[in-house]
Amino acid sequence: MLIHRCPYLFVERREDVAFSLDDLLGGGSGAVTRGRWVALAAPLAEEHELDGDDLRLLEAVGCEDPVPRAELERGHAPERIDRLLAAGLLLGESVPHQRLRARARQMQAAGWWPLAAAMQAFGRWRGVDVQEHPRETIADMVAAHGPAPAETHARGDVAHRLSLPPPRKTALDDLLARRVTCRNFAADGVVPLAQLADLLHRVFGEQGRQELAPGAVALKKNSPSGGGLHPVEAYVLAQRVEGLAPGLYHYHAVAHALEPLSAGDVGPGDGAMAATDPSGLDAADPSGWDATPPGGWASLALRLVAGQTWFANAPVLVLMTARFDRNFWKYQRHAKAWKVVQLDAGHLSQNLYLTATEMGHGAFVTGAINDEVIEQVLGLDGVTEGPVLINGFGPRAEQIVVGELDPNGRLDA
Numbered sequence: 001m002l003i004h005r006c007p008y009l010f011v012e013r014r015e016d017v018a019f020s021l022d023d024l025l026g027g028g029s030g031a032v033t034r035g036r037w038v039a040l041a042a043p044l045a046e047e048h049e050l051d052g053d054d055l056r057l058l059e060a061v062g063c064e065d066p067v068p069r070a071e072l073e074r075g076h077a078p079e080r081i082d083r084l085l086a087a088g089l090l091l092g093e094s095v096p097h098q099r100l101r102a103r104a105r106q107m108q109a110a111g112w113w114p115l116a117a118a119m120q121a122f123g124r125w126r127g128v129d130v131q132e133h134p135r136e137t138i139a140d141m142v143a144a145h146g147p148a149p150a151e152t153h154a155r156g157d158v159a160h161r162l163s164l165p166p167p168r169k170t171a172l173d174d175l176l177a178r179r180v181t182c183r184n185f186a187a188d189g190v191v192p193l194a195q196l197a198d199l200l201h202r203v204f205g206e207q208g209r210q211e212l213a214p215g216a217v218a219l220k221k222n223s224p225s226g227g228g229l230h231p232v233e234a235y236v237l238a239q240r241v242e243g244l245a246p247g248l249y250h251y252h253a254v255a256h257a258l259e260p261l262s263a264g265d266v267g268p269g270d271g272a273m274a275a276t277d278p279s280g281l282d283a284a285d286p287s288g289w290d291a292t293p294p295g296g297w298a299s300l301a302l303r304l305v306a307g308q309t310w311f312a313n314a315p316v317l318v319l320m321t322a323r324f325d326r327n328f329w330k331y332q333r334h335a336k337a338w339k340v341v342q343l344d345a346g347h348l349s350q351n352l353y354l355t356a357t358e359m360g361h362g363a364f365v366t367g368a369i370n371d372e373v374i375e376q377v378l379g380l381d382g383v384t385e386g387p388v389l390i391n392g393f394g395p396r397a398e399q400i401v402v403g404e405l406d407p408n409g410r411l412d413a
Ligand SMILES: Cc1cc2nc3c(=O)[nH]c(=O)nc-3n(C[C@H](O)[C@H](O)[C@H](O)COP(=O)(O)O)c2cc1C
Pocket: 179, 180, 181, 182, 183, 308, 365, 366, 367, 368, 404, 405, 406
């Protein structure tokens, strides 16, 4: 059998501090540090601990130049080879390993910068519920880490400051001042379809187009985009939209139309999702998928926003994804490209907030999302296209139960 090393592999040295009675009795502080190597292979998206002999074995195998197993066994224990094969850090010819190699080739073809591929792979959540673990209060954080760095900082001598003319306010300032992250949506609040259409067009829709060269069209939108490529896509999870059946839709930015996602695009429910492994080593069986997820749309919404009940009941969730391959087509293996894609999404999010605010709605954004669930329900491979953030909007509740930041009382204005 020929053996390859898994591509896009990084190795991190981690140090854990543990209590040791022996150390304490021997006159030490009782705190001993244990160092360990951790393998982070982007196609695998799963950590594995390594020892020094594992590292030497990985060093002996190429990603491109495979080594026959018999040759490896001359210098390395067969059990060690088996263990790294089982982990997916070494790849043979099995179907799961072929899938991993195909995923790595896909990363290569999409133009991923290796460190960004690792960030994307290891920053993904699958079954996170942020409310499962009691959160530290801000007062706890101050007690544990000391005061927060100052709210802004001064540079240079105060005497050298140039005071600016007082700001002149326009209607835009008024709109900006009313923008607040909403964590209290009306339980039965509904968004009319016409408002959803207006918002999608203003935030994500084509406002113009230009052929940059034969084979490369740029869309003009209402926000800037690194390289002018607008790789961010919008998917709508409609929970309560008057005139639109609840469900998942893709917004077509050029046609200004919603594309209902077919039954095959919508993933299975809780149990099957938990079993999903992006590496393909344990791929879920896609047969038997249904357009309405088990537990309904509300339960799916809650999983998408990682258990944040204060966001999950918004009438409309907008799932932003990025077609990384579109941006990386121009910025191949570029150190800034992944970051620029995230920044694009931030600009779109602010336009969504402002549009919703102007409509009299509350809006939110969250980065605390279960990326792998999103990939599954939208049928994304996570390499050419993957999740970035979730926005939502709709009528506010009359009472604020979950905290919001409105020091100037603009919500009561
Ligand atoms: C990228 C990003 C991610 C955020 N993620 C969360 C989140 O996961 N949960 C949440 O309750 N708020 C989230 N927020 C909202 C912030 O907490 C909020 O913007 C901040 O407290 C300031 O309040 P304001 O938006 O009302 O001015 C996020 C904001 C941004 C920009």
